[in-house]
Amino acid sequence: MSTRIETRFAACATEGRAALVTFVTAGDPDFETSLALLKALPAAGADVIELGVPFTDPMADGPAIQAAGLRALKAGQTLRKTLDMVRAFREGDAATPIVLMGYYNPIYIYGVDRFLVDAKSAGVDGLIVVDLPPEEDNELCLPALLAGLDFIRLATPTTDDKRLPAVLANTAGFVYYVSITGITGSATPDPNLVGQAVSRIKRHTALPVAVGFGVKTPEQAAAIAAGADGVVVGSALIDALRATLDAEDRATPATVPAVTRLVSQLSEAVRGVRRQAAE
Template identity: 70%
Template sequence: MSRIAAKFAALRAEGRRAFVSYVMAGDPDYATSLDLVRGLPGAGVDIVELGVPFTDPMADGPTIQQAGQRALAQGMTLDRTLDMVRAFREGDDTTPIVMMGYYNPIYSRGVAAFLKDAKAAGVDGLIVVDLPPEEDDELCLPALASGIDFIRLATPTTDDARLPRVLQNTSGFVYYVSITGITGAAAPEAADVAPEVARIKAATDLPVIVGFGIRTPDSARAIAAIADGCVVGSAIVAELASGKSVADVLAFTADLARGAHSA
């Protein structure tokens, strides 16, 4: 059983929703970022999404774009992101790690080499936002063959005709983007999101996790209650960008996790 499947099985057994956090690898520097990632499970994070910095992050809002720019300025690369996963795995062999980013760095490195190294490093899943299902041969199917989940995003514009194609080779979980737009945009309303989550769950047995725009424990609780869990990214990244210490950012994250887990 994969780490992602095992995590969701354990959460179901406990009657809890998942809390997923996103942080940008290398922001504001490698050492601080690694300290933060290492502390996330203790703050209640069930699955870590680790952003790979990229020069043209078209799906990201200003907060995460700026985090990526800070990381790139510090020399963060795809290889160093894999180094961070390896370092994390030295002390934690159970928390799932999902790498989230764009295809260009993977393509430039070579898909086969990347997947081999990602698997060896301890990566459990990939979210690659600029590869549609029509390009599954590029990375999705090779990733699945290597034992790495390929997690697809569904959005408010994914209609009933499109949804089966989106779900076809998705594994691990489905990431539902609760609003139309970029990361860090307006807060989602649970009443609006619930019917969409139900529609997706009727079409798949995979867990459905909702992200984009969640900033408070109350919002995390409300969204997690109508799904299998929630994702918070921009709000955590913004705390770090404001100059807060790693301990303060982890305390903020723990409050969000308690909100999600109380759903």
């Protein structure tokens, strides 16, 4: 039986286009606004949603996503509340894949076995846990796969052909290619280099390859979409959200529309790029 992630990437490939993967932080700037945004993303054009789990020490994240996590934590967001958010989203959307993205510590404290049961029942489809390397697959990756959750691994510009098989060994759903060396939102990816990297990864796996880190504008998204199965946008959406907050970092009536407007522009750009490989 295909997972939601497999089904969605296959549908996008059939349409001859890349998927738009959007990242937002759960609970930013508060639970109610975050849930409203989550519910609005599919209609705006998001094909897959990455939902960031706030953590106090997000080592791979740039300033924008770090700040979003701190806003969420200040507002009381927890891993349990993040699962509640997914459950509430699923009441109105049974098709859009949701991937939880974050770090191992909150899951470890929650309890791996309990977390996997609760995540699956809430409607989570996959996990990206950036601080668990393949050498630690027994900790979470293999149990997650057994529980029916895709475990999505990151490949980077420094992941060479010798390392790549280990990275891909237990990866499921899609491969997340980090297009730059560094933290999220810190640089702009080179579409030519990205295309070459995606081709190299595809020589090792049949999984879709989604490209993220540094994609901020519709033009950049379109350029990446020409050579990837998916385009991931996160920091730009967080920036759009932050720009609407009041002086106390509280949501305003402009908060959700500002993010969905950008998602619509990104979706239009990605959908405008026909991929010959998928036709």
